[in-house]
Amino acid sequence: MSSETILAAQQRLARLVRQRPAVAQIQDVPATALWEGAGRTRTLHPDGNAVYTDLPRELGGDGERVSPGWLLRAALASCAVTRIAMLAVEHGMQPERLEVEVTSDTDLHGLLGLAREDGQRAVTGPLEIHLRVRISVPGASDADVRKLVEQGIHLSPMVGALAEAVPVRLDIDNGTG
Known part of the structure; x- marks a missing residue:
């Protein structure tokens, strides 16, 4: 995405919020974490992306994930x-x-x-x-x-x-x- 595209999107959104302030109140996309056991989790985005975590070794995890x-x-x-x-x-x-x-x-x-x-x-x-x-x-x-x-x-x-x-x-x- 180019700088011009980003700027145009920001300007459009700012105009919309100035014209209709109520649209500024949004509910952010949820993150849903699932326990996988042994200190590991999988956190899901509704679009299918996932982030995987693990406890650090000092807390009993494998430390293989962030x-x-x-x-x-x-x-x-x-x-x-x-x-x-x-x-x-x-x-x-x-x-x-x-x-x-x-x-x-x-x-x-x-x-x-x-x-x-x-x-x-x-x-x-x-x-x-x-x-x-x-x-x-x-x-x-x-x-x-x-x-x-x-x-x-x-x-x-x-x-x-x-x-x-x-x-x-x-x-x-x-x-x-």
Whole structure:
């Protein structure tokens, strides 16, 4: 897909949302994870694509597949790259290089349901997430590139889901009702 096609699609969607704001509220495509046993899962997209995960060796898995935690970091990285690239197109910029690396720090006490040494409950998710953006945009000033990246990160839906602490609703179907 060309930059022009992406820009045209964004502009069409922006016009539609401005004209009919109610169309902006959408339900995203579901991801359905199936347990395969031995720490492995298969997560399905309605179009037939699948993502396979495994527990890391340290948690008893084979470590032959990526972990769910890595998929979270991958989602953050790919969404950030995509949103920055979309903004670059809007601003007539052509990145020569655009790469986002996501790392995180985690306290395993939380995952294992253990209290920390000080008796406090540990966070189950990452303690901190770090995004490192490597970008080169010929002809653009450092200030313009910084503004582009900061705005792209701010508008990234995956980053926003974590940064804005999206509520999580739980429904349980135990097959008896």
